[in-house]
Amino acid sequence: MTERDMLTATGLAKRYHGDWALRDCSLSIPEGRVVALVGPNGAGKTTLLHLAVGLLEPTRGRIGVLGKPVGRALRNVAFLAQEKPLYPGFTVADMLRFGRHLNPRWDKAFAERRLAELGIPAKRKTGRLSGGQQAQLALTLAIAKRPQLLVLDEPLANLDPLARHEVMTGLMTAVAERELSVVLSSHVVADLTDTCDWLIVLNRGAVQVNGDIDDLTDRHRVLSCPAGSVPSVADRFTVVEQGAAEGQTSLLVRAEGQAVFDPQWPVRSPGLEELVLAYLRRPEAAVLPRPALSAATR
Amino acid sequence: MLWMTWRQHRVQILVTVAFLAALGIALLVHGISVSNSLGGADSAALARDRFSEVSAVLGWFPLVPLLIGIFWGVPVLAGEYERATHKLVWTQSVSRSRWLLTKLGGLAVVVVLTGLAFGAMISAWIGVFDGTGLTGHRFADPGLFTVSGVVPAAWWLFAFTLGVTAGAIAQRVLPALAVTVGVFAVALFLFMTNRDAFAAPQHLEITSAGQGAGAETYVVGSTWLDGQGRAIEGDAVDRVCLPQGAPATENAYHESGCRQLVEFQPADRYWRFQLIEAGILLTLTAAFVVTTAMRVRRRTPTARLG
Numbered sequence: 001m002t003e004r005d006m007l008t009a010t011g012l013a014k015r016y017h018g019d020w021a022l023r024d025c026s027l028s029i030p031e032g033r034v035v036a037l038v039g040p041n042g043a044g045k046t047t048l049l050h051l052a053v054g055l056l057e058p059t060r061g062r063i064g065v066l067g068k069p070v071g072r073a074l075r076n077v078a079f080l081a082q083e084k085p086l087y088p089g090f091t092v093a094d095m096l097r098f099g100r101h102l103n104p105r106w107d108k109a110f111a112e113r114r115l116a117e118l119g120i121p122a123k124r125k126t127g128r129l130s131g132g133q134q135a136q137l138a139l140t141l142a143i144a145k146r147p148q149l150l151v152l153d154e155p156l157a158n159l160d161p162l163a164r165h166e167v168m169t170g171l172m173t174a175v176a177e178r179e180l181s182v183v184l185s186s187h188v189v190a191d192l193t194d195t196c197d198w199l200i201v202l203n204r205g206a207v208q209v210n211g212d213i214d215d216l217t218d219r220h221r222v223l224s225c226p227a228g229s230v231p232s233v234a235d236r237f238t239v240v241e242q243g244a245a246e247g248q249t250s251l252l253v254r255a256e257g258q259a260v261f262d263p264q265w266p267v268r269s270p271g272l273e274e275l276v277l278a279y280l281r282r283p284e285a286a287v288l289p290r291p292a293l294s295a296a297t298r
Numbered sequence: 299m300l301w302m303t304w305r306q307h308r309v310q311i312l313v314t315v316a317f318l319a320a321l322g323i324a325l326l327v328h329g330i331s332v333s334n335s336l337g338g339a340d341s342a343a344l345a346r347d348r349f350s351e352v353s354a355v356l357g358w359f360p361l362v363p364l365l366i367g368i369f370w371g372v373p374v375l376a377g378e379y380e381r382a383t384h385k386l387v388w389t390q391s392v393s394r395s396r397w398l399l400t401k402l403g404g405l406a407v408v409v410v411l412t413g414l415a416f417g418a419m420i421s422a423w424i425g426v427f428d429g430t431g432l433t434g435h436r437f438a439d440p441g442l443f444t445v446s447g448v449v450p451a452a453w454w455l456f457a458f459t460l461g462v463t464a465g466a467i468a469q470r471v472l473p474a475l476a477v478t479v480g481v482f483a484v485a486l487f488l489f490m491t492n493r494d495a496f497a498a499p500q501h502l503e504i505t506s507a508g509q510g511a512g513a514e515t516y517v518v519g520s521t522w523l524d525g526q527g528r529a530i531e532g533d534a535v536d537r538v539c540l541p542q543g544a545p546a547t548e549n550a551y552h553e554s555g556c557r558q559l560v561e562f563q564p565a566d567r568y569w570r571f572q573l574i575e576a577g578i579l580l581t582l583t584a585a586f587v588v589t590t591a592m593r594v595r596r597r598t599p600t601a602r603l604g
Contacts, residue, residue: 054388054389055385055389057596074389074390074391074393075391078389079385079389081382081385081389083381083382083385085381085382085383085385085386086386087381089306090305098302098305099390101299102299102302102387102390102392103391103392104391105391138386145390145391
């Protein structure tokens with residue numbers, strides 16, 4: 001596979017009715033990644049994904065997928081909208097026919113096999129399927145299109161824990177078999193911990209964090225130190241989050257390269273959720289591509 | 299894509315075809331029974347009775363296109379937006395323009411064909427009354443003009459694209475329905491009341507009973523003039539034109555020097571009027587299609603953001 005970006009955005013911005021849903025967003029994600037797009041409700045996740053699949057047009061800036069403008073990449077991109085839309089009067093078999101008629105590279109055998117494995121009856125009307133079955137059918141349609149990039153907007157929302165697990169497993173199987181690039185959004189970070197290798201944190205319409213997850217956790221440290229030592233740490237590192245507990249101050253800092261701390265302080269790598277929450281609480285802090293603001297005190 | 303259009307709209311198509319079949323059979327049966335019973339002694343009175351028993355029903359049929367707008371037009375886009383299926387269908391490999399072209403084109407062809415069949419059946423039924431002087435109603439009666447000839451096809455297509463456009467703009471079924479009903483009602487009223495202005499009427503001065511513009515013509519207006527050529531107010535005709543105590547026969551008016559000025563559209567203008575009305579409706583249809591295409595091509599904002 002050639003080296004190209006699955007998603008590139010340059011100065012991307014989108015305004016609705018006078019409000020900026022997305023502002024000055026620049027991104028570049030290499031192909032083959034499973035990207036977690038996280039952020040609170042209303043952060044602009046859906047807007048960014050809709051721009052990536054051509055359902056919306058940017059107010060400013062540019063967005064491309066798989067090295068092409070969005071409009072010309074439609075054949076190689078599949079999208080699963082948050083509502084998991086299906087035609088309610090259609091049977092499951094009708095939905096597969098829909099996929100076949102509208103997609104030249106439709107993988108009929110795969111779609112039929114997957115639905116059979118899931119025990120979803122072909123003659124049932126989609127409106128009478130359970131929420132989990134509807135999500136699985138919608139996911140099957142997206143994968144059977146044989147995309148190179150799969151874009152999923154809150155694929156796990158409104159599903160019970162068992163269905164969440166099944167949908168995620170199905171997705172990961174397809175990713176492994178087909179070498180797909182994936183972007184999936186969620187406001188529940190825990191859903192994504194095991195599956196994704198790239199993180200984008202979107203907050204109030206701006207990209208706050210963008211990078212490889214291992215790399216990000218490597219470059220951050222959580223440490224506890226006496227309150228008096230905080231200024232000396234803040235001199236050397238960017239403090240993302242600071243909290244006090246039992247006379248000690250706990251800090252989440254960005255520490256590039258070989259960071260050396262006082263050996264008496266407990267130091268560890270942050271968890272993904274911890275990292276995301278720390279940044280979400282500090283919208284002014286950012287990791288790549290922007291220079292971070294260093295703030296020693298709150 | 300054609301399969302998709304059929305699959306999504308087959309109920310409407312089948313119901314419409316069934317309605318046309320039922321209407322066709324009813325008009326055929328009625329028409330045959332009328333043509334068998336005409337020619338007798340009381341032919342004229344009988345024909346008038348038999349004509350009005352059906353034309354009373356046909357008088358409601360100008361509203362049929364509204365059903366096309368509601369059941370065929372509105373769901374095309376408003377239905378997709380409301381169930382968010384536009385996010386599904388517009389992210390398949392088929393471009394949005396091709397999706398719209400196939401869907402509108404395929405349905406428009408069916409709408410025009412069924413509309414033409416509808417008009418042809420009603421025209422054929424009116425034709426049964428040839429020679430009875432009743433066929434002129436297809437021109438003079440605003441309702442029958444709207445449901446006969448080629449105009450029904452134009453009305454059906456107009457209402458269909460109106461429904462589609464209302465759905466493209468409102469993005470919800472219920473508001474789109476309201477807009478469709480409102481715009482259609484206004485359009486129908488305007489056409490039915492202003493159609494006589496499509497061409498300047500011809501004038502005829504009637505100076506004796508027995509003269510007339512002819513049974514098939516569309517009489518637009520008439521005025522009585524007194525002996526000096528001054529127009530008479532409607533109520534005053536008897537006072538001015540009838541000599542004191544004279545019986546009110548048709549000739550009595552003319553004998554006193556009064557004349558009737560009749561404005562009318564000759565019968566042979568029926569097709570010209572049909573084409574003018576169809577032309578206006580098709581122009582509006584084209585405007586609807588352009589509006590819809592622009593709405594759909596502009597990447598449409600969604601109601602909810604996350």
